[in-house]
Amino acid sequence: MEQGEISLSEREFSRIKERVYKVAGIALSDAKRTLVVSRLSKIVRSLDLGSFDAYVDYLERGASAEDGQEFINALTTNLTRFYREDHHFDHLRGYVGNLIASKPRGTRLRIWSAGCSTGPEPYTIGMDMLAAHPELKRWDFKILATDIDTAVLAKAARGVYPESELAGLSPERARPFQRLADGTVQVPAAVRELIAFKPLNLIADWPMKGPFDAIFCRNVAIYFDKPTQGMVFGRFGKLLAPEGFLYIGHSENLGSGGDGFRLVGKTIYQSRLGSKREAA
Numbered sequence: 001m002e003q004g005e006i007s008l009s010e011r012e013f014s015r016i017k018e019r020v021y022k023v024a025g026i027a028l029s030d031a032k033r034t035l036v037v038s039r040l041s042k043i044v045r046s047l048d049l050g051s052f053d054a055y056v057d058y059l060e061r062g063a064s065a066e067d068g069q070e071f072i073n074a075l076t077t078n079l080t081r082f083y084r085e086d087h088h089f090d091h092l093r094g095y096v097g098n099l100i101a102s103k104p105r106g107t108r109l110r111i112w113s114a115g116c117s118t119g120p121e122p123y124t125i126g127m128d129m130l131a132a133h134p135e136l137k138r139w140d141f142k143i144l145a146t147d148i149d150t151a152v153l154a155k156a157a158r159g160v161y162p163e164s165e166l167a168g169l170s171p172e173r174a175r176p177f178q179r180l181a182d183g184t185v186q187v188p189a190a191v192r193e194l195i196a197f198k199p200l201n202l203i204a205d206w207p208m209k210g211p212f213d214a215i216f217c218r219n220v221a222i223y224f225d226k227p228t229q230g231m232v233f234g235r236f237g238k239l240l241a242p243e244g245f246l247y248i249g250h251s252e253n254l255g256s257g258g259d260g261f262r263l264v265g266k267t268i269y270q271s272r273l274g275s276k277r278e279a280a
């Protein structure tokens with residue numbers, strides 16, 4: 001045990017797992033035990049509580065919304081990067097190019113990054129689409145980026161990153177970032193303006209009506225169990241435009257949520273409504 005860490009009994013670990021599953025749908029495996037201890041010990045100490053049992057009691061018996069949020073923020077996994085799984089952006093570029101060729105200026109184009117973490121995914125979408133299709137400046141183009149974790153959303157909204165996060169990007173992809181005096185880099189304003197960052201729990205109610213032309217939900221459902229994955233993917237189908245696409249993570253599949261979709265590329269799905277329309 002590292003200094004400052006509090007011991008975690010099996011029973012306490014089960015209570016924590018139950019809570020994060022109930023609130024966020026996150027199914028913590030036993031392998032996450034060390035992570036739970038290291039991330040939550042600091043919070044338990046700052047609240048002057050002596051044990052994880054006392055902490056879960058506190059969360060269950062009327063802790064503030066901020067305390068509940070801090071618990072969730074501590075247990076999410078936020079790994080992400082710019083141009084991750086970049087075959088998705090190649091596909092999106094082609095799709096958006098076809099839309100531009102077939103629809104008038106000013107047409108509505110909506111993309112949702114669900115589980116956006118600190119922002120590289122929605123920013124990649126915005127940067128890549130504007131670079132490939134400058135005509136989008138004259139379209140009604142907006143990106144919604146949501147996450148359950150409010151701490152990552154605050155970082156995402158600033159769009160400021162250590163320069164090391166651009167490592168591995170080609171000079172062409174790194175060029176649009178603005179170099180700030182303190183050595184960090186910022187996503188250009190024209191891209192930041194396209195994106196609305198909002199807190200949203202994927203297993204709770206969704207206020208948006210859609211339709212979305214594309215939904216990215218990558219490396220998020222991997223933390224859910226099969227029934228929750230199926231439920232969330234099924235709900236995406238209802239918010240997607242008939243010819244729109246759903247992009248999921250490299251190790252994910254739609255499971256029981258896949259009925260309304262057909263696979264059109266590596267981890268790329270289109271609503272079956274769209275394929276019927278194409279065939280008609």
Ligand SMILES: C[S@@+](CC[C@H](N)C(=O)[O-])C[C@H]1O[C@@H](n2cnc3c(N)ncnc32)[C@H](O)[C@@H]1O
Pocket residue numbers: 024025026076077078079080081084114115116117118121146147148149152200201202203217218219220223249
């Ligand atoms: C590993 S990151 C993936 C980021 C990005 N989509 C990517 O592929 O690079 C997973 C994100 O899912 C979010 N998440 C986990 N459970 C969620 C839920 N119930 N509702 C919304 N977001 C959730 C986490 O907070 C985290 O930021």
